[in-house]
Amino acid sequence: MxxxxxxxxxxxxxxxxxxxxxxxxxxxxxxxxxxxxxxxxxxxxxxxxxxxxxxxxxxxxxxxxxxxxxxxxxxxxxxxxxxxxxxxxxxxxxxxxxxxxxxxxxxxxxxxxxxxxxxxxxxxxxxxxxxxxxxxxxxxxxxxxxxxxxxxxxxxxxxxxxxxxxxxxxxxxxxxxxxxxxxxxxxxxxxxxxxxxxxxxxxxxxxxxxxxxxxxxxxxxxxxxxxxxxxxxxxxxxxxxxxxxxxxAPSVEPGSYDLVVDPSNLWLTIHESVGHATELDRAFGFEAAYAGTSFATPDGLGSLRYGSPAMRITGDRTAPHGLATTGYDDEGVAAQSWDLVREGVLAGYQLDRRTAALAGLPRSNGCAFAQSPAHVPMQRMANVSLAPAPEGPSTEELIGGVERGIYVVGDRSWSIDQQRFNFQFTGQRFFRIAHGRLAGQLRDVAYQATTTDFWGSLEAVGGPGTYVQGGSFVCGKGQPGQAAPVSHGCPSALFRRVNVLNTAQEAGR
Structure with missing residues (x-):
C-alpha cells in the first residue's frame, strides 16, 4: 500500500x-x-x-x-x-x-x-x-x-x-x-x-x-x-x-592485520572519512568550526588517489529507504545520484546551489537540508555509499582469503582529525581469522590509519548479497548546530595490512 x-x-x-x-x-x-x-x-x-x-x-x-x-x-x-x-x-x-x-x-x-x-x-x-x-x-x-x-x-x-x-x-x-x-x-x-x-x-x-x-x-x-x-x-x-x-575473549595483540570489515562497522568509517570529507563547503574551508575542513581539496578533483581501484563511492539522494533520501532538497533541487570516488580517484563533491556556483558548476546535486523551520538550509550529506562488486565474493569468501586477520562487526567509538585524514575506529564484536576461518572473539580492538592509506589497502569488496545500509539519525554540522539523518550502504570489504591497537593498553599509558 x-x-x-x-x-x-x-x-x-x-x-x-x-x-x-x-x-x-x-x-x-x-x-x-x-x-x-x-x-x-x-x-x-x-x-x-x-x-x-x-x-x-x-x-x-x-x-x-x-x-x-x-x-x-x-x-x-x-x-x-x-x-x-x-x-x-x-x-x-x-x-x-x-x-x-x-x-x-x-x-x-x-x-x-x-x-x-x-x-x-x-x-x-x-x-x-x-x-x-x-x-x-x-x-x-x-x-x-x-x-x-x-x-x-x-x-x-x-x-x-x-x-x-x-x-x-x-x-x-x-x-x-x-x-x-x-x-x-x-x-x-x-x-x-x-x-x-x-x-x-x-x-x-x-x-x-x-x-x-x-x-x-x-x-x-x-x-x-x-x-x-x-x-x-x-x-x-x-x-x-x-x-x-x-x-x-582474549585481548588483541597489537600489530598489522588484514581486516574484513562488516557493513555494520564500515558505514561509520565511510561517513567520517569520505562523507564529511567530500562536502564541498568543507573542502573550500567555509565549514571549519564544527568538526573541521577536509584534506580532499578541489585541486585534487580528478587526480587525488583516495583509495584502491576497487573503491567506488556514490552520493545518492534516491536510495530506497535511505535516511537522506528525498524527492527534492530544501532548495527545490531534484534528487540525484552521482560518483564521489571512482576507481579510487576523487571524482565529485556534495553540493548545494551556493557551493555549486562557487565551483563553476551549472547545477547542484541536491544536498541542501534544514533540521527544522527555525534553521536555515545548509549543505548536508547525501546517502554516501560504497558500491559492491557485481559478481563479488560473499563475506565468508573474503574471510577465506585471509591467513591472519580480524573480522570487525558493529560500530562503537571513533576519532578523526580536523581534516578527515587521521582516524581510529573500534567496533562491537571482533573475531580472529586464522587460515581463512573464524577462530573466536577478541577484545580491545581498534584500527588506525590515514584515510588514503586505509582506502588504498582495500583489496576487494563483497557482492550485492553482502550489502547493508547503515546510518545515523543525528549527523551534526554547523553553528548553530543542526542534525541531519543520513544512510551509508556498503558491502563487506577486505583491507590488507592495517595497523591494529589494543585499546586497553592504550588507555593504561
Whole structure:
C-alpha cells in the first residue's frame, strides 16, 4: 500500500502562506526567495528490563523564508501560520540580507566569499513525494510498541548471563512544503525509525560488557520492527551467547592485520572519512568550526588517489529507504545520484546551489537540508555509499582469503582529525581469522590509519548479497548546530595490512 500525505498537514493553507511570503519578498527586491512550512513530529520510547522507563512525543512546526537580496543571504522564521506573519517573515529576511550586504567584506579580502550566486535549477512545477514505508509508526498504539519491546526484553533476560536489557525506538515523521520564486512547489513526507536493543552481562569482578543489535536506523515504518528488512528472531537469539563469548575473549595483540570489515562497522568509517570529507563547503574551508575542513581539496578533483581501484563511492539522494533520501532538497533541487570516488580517484563533491556556483558548476546535486523551520538550509550529506562488486565474493569468501586477520562487526567509538585524514575506529564484536576461518572473539580492538592509506589497502569488496545500509539519525554540522539523518550502504570489504591497537593498553599509558 502506497503511503499518503498527512491530511492534517495538507489541509493547512500552504499555497496561500507561500504566496504571501514570496510576493512580499519579490516586492522588496529579492532576486531569489524560497518558502518552507514544516511539521516535524518526533517520538521516543525507552524500556529498562522490560519495564517502561520513559516516553516522549513532540511536534515542531513553523514557516521559514530565505532570500537573496543585493547579493546577500537573508533568513527568518516564525511559528504563527498566518498570511500576515508569512509576509512579515519575508520582510525580516530581506532586512537581514540588507544588513549582511552592508557588512560584506570587500571583494578579494581574506575570508570574503563575494556576492551570493546560486547555480541554476529548472522549475519542477507542483510535485508530491512520500518516502517508502508500509505502516506509519505514529499510527501504532503505544501499548503495541511497549508489548513488542517488552516481549523481546523478557526473552533476552531469560538467557543465562544476561543481567539487564535496554530497549527502545525513536520515530520521526517530517512533513515539508516548499515553494520558490522560480515556480517549484513541493509537498513531501518522510518517515524514519530507529530501534535500540542492548544486553548487559556481568561475569566476575569488573567483567561487565554490552552488546547492541546491529539493526540500523532506516526510512521505513513500524513494519521494520516486525520483520520487514531485518532478521530480529535470528539476531536476538544469538546475542546472549555472543556476549558471553566476548567476556571470555582474549585481548588483541597489537600489530598489522588484514581486516574484513562488516557493513555494520564500515558505514561509520565511510561517513567520517569520505562523507564529511567530500562536502564541498568543507573542502573550500567555509565549514571549519564544527568538526573541521577536509584534506580532499578541489585541486585534487580528478587526480587525488583516495583509495584502491576497487573503491567506488556514490552520493545518492534516491536510495530506497535511505535516511537522506528525498524527492527534492530544501532548495527545490531534484534528487540525484552521482560518483564521489571512482576507481579510487576523487571524482565529485556534495553540493548545494551556493557551493555549486562557487565551483563553476551549472547545477547542484541536491544536498541542501534544514533540521527544522527555525534553521536555515545548509549543505548536508547525501546517502554516501560504497558500491559492491557485481559478481563479488560473499563475506565468508573474503574471510577465506585471509591467513591472519580480524573480522570487525558493529560500530562503537571513533576519532578523526580536523581534516578527515587521521582516524581510529573500534567496533562491537571482533573475531580472529586464522587460515581463512573464524577462530573466536577478541577484545580491545581498534584500527588506525590515514584515510588514503586505509582506502588504498582495500583489496576487494563483497557482492550485492553482502550489502547493508547503515546510518545515523543525528549527523551534526554547523553553528548553530543542526542534525541531519543520513544512510551509508556498503558491502563487506577486505583491507590488507592495517595497523591494529589494543585499546586497553592504550588507555593504561
Amino acid at each position: 502506497c503511503p499518503a500525505l498527512d491530511e492534517t498537514f495538507t489541509s493547512l493553507p500552504l499555497r496561500s502562506l507561500a504566496d504571501a511570503a514570496l510576493s512580499r519578498a519579490t516586492a522588496l527586491g529579492a532576486a531569489h526567495a524560497d518558502f518552507r512550512l514544516e511539521r516535524v513530529r518526533t517520538a521516543s520510547l525507552e524500556l529498562r528490563d522490560a519495564r517502561t522507563a520513559g516516553a516522549a512525543d513532540t511536534t515542531t512546526s513553523g514557516l521559514a523564508v530565505r532570500v537573496v537580496h543585493d547579493g546577500a543571504w537573508g533568513f527568518a522564521s516564525a511559528a504563527d501560520l498566518t498570511r500576515e506573519e508569512a509576509a512579515a517573515t519575508a520582510e525580516r529576511a530581506v532586512e537581514m540580507a540588507r544588513l549582511a550586504a552592508s557588512a560584506r567584506a570587500p571583494e578579494g579580502a581574506y575570508g570574503a566569499h563575494g556576492r551570493v550566486e546560486l547555480a541554476g535549477e529548472p522549475s519542477h512545477g507542483e510535485r508530491e513525494w512520500v518516502s517508502s514505508y508500509e505502516r506509519d509508526p505514529f499510527e501504532v498504539p503505544d501499548t503495541e510498541k511497549v508489548d513488542l519491546l517488552a516481549r523481546r526484553s523478557r526473552a533476552l533476560l531469560s538467557a543465562a548471563g544476561v543481567a539487564h536489557v535496554d530497549a527502545g525506538v525513536s520515530s520521526v515523521r517530517e512533513c515539508k512544503f516548499y515553494a520558490d520564486t522560480a515556480g517549484t512547489v513541493t509537498t513531501q513526507q518522510r518517515v524514519r525509525i530507529q530501534p535500540r536493543l542492548a544486553v548487559v552481562a556481568q561475569e566476575g569482578p569488573g567483567g561487565l560488557d554490552t552488546m547492541r543489535t546491529l539493526a540500523p536506523p532506516t526510512a521505513r515504518g513500524w513494519e521494520y520492527l516486525t520483520g520487514t528488512g531485518w532478521d530480529w528472531a535470528g539476531e536476538l537469539e544469538r546475542m546472549p551467547e555472543l556476549l558471553a563469548e566476548k567476556l571470555r
